[in-house]
Each structure stands twice: as structure tokens, then as C-alpha cells.
Amino acid sequence: MGRLMEFWGFRRHMGRLWTILYLSPEPMTTADLSETLQLSSSAVSLSLGELVRWGAVRKTWRPGERKDFYQAESSVWKLLRRVYERRELNLIREAIDAFGDAQRHLDEARGQLAGADRRRVDYMRKRLSRLSALSKAGERLVGLLVAGRVINPADLQSAEEED
Amino acid sequence: MGRLMEFWGFRRHMGRLWTILYLSPEPMTTADLSETLQLSSSAVSLSLGELVRWGAVRKTWRPGERKDFYQAESSVWKLLRRVYERRELNLIREAIDAFGDAQRHLDEARGQLAGADRRRVDYMRKRLSRLSALSKAGERLVGLLVAGRVINPADLQSAEEED
DNA sequence: ACGTCTGTTCAAGAAAATTTGAAGAAACTG
């Protein structure tokens, strides 16, 4: 899970911590965790805090105990969904905006150009509009994923067919 | 595109190079590229080589010209598919193997344990089998994506329902 | 076959990230 998580752009330790908690029948303390994984308490605090912010781990308490206890959110599907929603979707939207900005810039520039330059700009505009179409299709698809609806990858394919 | 690519686990420059080529009506040389993006020739060579290995950029030649020319593979869908096929699918399979190994280890250990230890191991076995089921469902889904077939995220959801 | 022009590889240096110990907050106990 550490490797998977790292590949996904998270800290490796987030995956390791989550897994230990996921495999534990009872909630654990930060001391347990840093002992099990041989991590300093600050490393545990950092990664565990991030896991909590992502909703992958929940803080719980025990009467009488002063320490915090942690347990894993056990629905991986929920977690996946949340990551796609908060992170991938954002990323795609930033890309959509960036392509939009670029298109606007080109449109402005086009008027003042002629000849080869103009042809070049026209080519770029065509390409950019394809990237726009693609990223919008991607946004829709990820939206469907987050909603747990059926996804058809062919939508992406057709988003970039010549017009 | 640089940001997107970086997020995806590739070098940022790969995204930038690909984009320049994608937006160019004609193939470009490494000199053009390093000039446009202000990169050293070795940086261009490195990232461009990787792009070629991923099939995201193709080498072409011009009669009489000594330099190599490069042009972008313009089907983003094809590229996406290739990445999922070569990389994500592998990653998932490694995870499946790792979970399988872990399960086997637990099964071996179980015989020699009793009491609380045994209960703990039994709990871990249940959890691990859920992770296995999940990763296998993931493998199937990514397989469908690569094949361009319709995907139902609910399959993931049901893979982790209590049995 | 030699010299020149391209492209790649390598190792050193630079930049970025992770990790850690220590200091600082916060929350609880007596």
C-alpha cells in the first residue's frame, strides 16, 4: 500500500500507516504506530494528520485514556471517490482554465498577424480546442466516476475526433 | 500539460515538450525544442527519449537534413490507454501479488497461534482478502478501460461489501 | 578515413523533498 500510495502522489508513509490501522482490529495510538513502523513521532503526526484530513483515518477516544486513538476508514471505494473528487477533478479544472486562457490569448494575437504566423496560430487554435474538448470530456467522466455511475471511455475517444 | 504530467508521475518536461510538439504544425528538432523551452540539450534528450519510449512522440526524418525531427502523437486517448496498460495495470498486479504473499504468510503462521494472537490473525486475514478482492476488481476495471469498454464503478463498491 | 555535426550518457553540482529532534501548544490531572 505504501508503494501504491506513493505512486498516487501521496507520502509513502500514509499508505503504510493506513494499512497498519486497516489490519488492526482495534484503534491504535500514535505510539503504537511509530513503534510498529519505526517512525519518529513527528513523522507519524505529519502523515497521520494528512490521512485524517483526507478522511482515510478517524480519530477516536477511549474513556479514561488521554491518548488519541486512530482507526482506518475501511471503505476504500469511499476514499478513492474522495481523492478523485478533491484532487483529480480540481486538476482537470485547472487544465481546462489554462487551455481557455491560452485560447483567448491566441484569439487576441491573431488579428495582428498575417501570412505564415497567422497560419501557425490557426493551427494552434485547432489543437487547443481539441485539448479543451478532451479535458472537458475528462471532467465529465471523472464526475461520473465520483457519482458511481457508469463510464464510457469512448466519450474521450470521440472528444478528439476531427471535426 | 507540464503540471498534469508531473501529477501523473512523469517528468514535468515531458509534458512541456509534448505540448510544444503537439501545437506545432511541423516536426521540430531538439535544437528548436531546447531553444523554445530554455532547456539544455541533455535535458531535452532525456525527456524526449522517454516520450519516444512511451510512444508519445515519434522521430521522423527529412531528406537531406541530418538532424532528427520529432512530432507529437496526437491521439491523447491512445496515450492514456498505453499508460494505463503499461503502468497502472502493472502496479495493480504487483499489489495483488503482495496481498497474496501476505495472505500465505498469515495462513502459515495461523497454525502455531492460539488465543488473542489467533483472533488477531483471523481479523487480518479477513481484511487482506478484502484488499485482494478490491485489487482484483480494480484490475478488471482498468482492463476494461484499456479495452475502451464501458466501466461500472459499482463493481469496486461491491468488491468490498461484507460477505 | 577524417572531421564535423547530432544525440546520448555520465558524474558532479544544484534544487527539492523528506526526516528528525527539539521547542511550543493544547488538553488533561491532581
Added chain:
DNA sequence: CAGTTTCTTCAAATTTTCTTGAACAGACGT
């Protein structure tokens, strides 16, 4: 309210990753 205990934050130090210039290798033309 003082004294603990626990958790978080911070800056320094380490590790890792990126970048670069130089050396190397390959291909082409003369």
C-alpha cells in the same frame, strides 16, 4: 494553577531527485 502527557510545528540535516556541462559514440559528407 502547576505539572504531565500528548500532539503539532518548525528549522536544520539528510536523502533523493533534477539539471547541467563535458566526454563519448554514431552517422554522415567530403
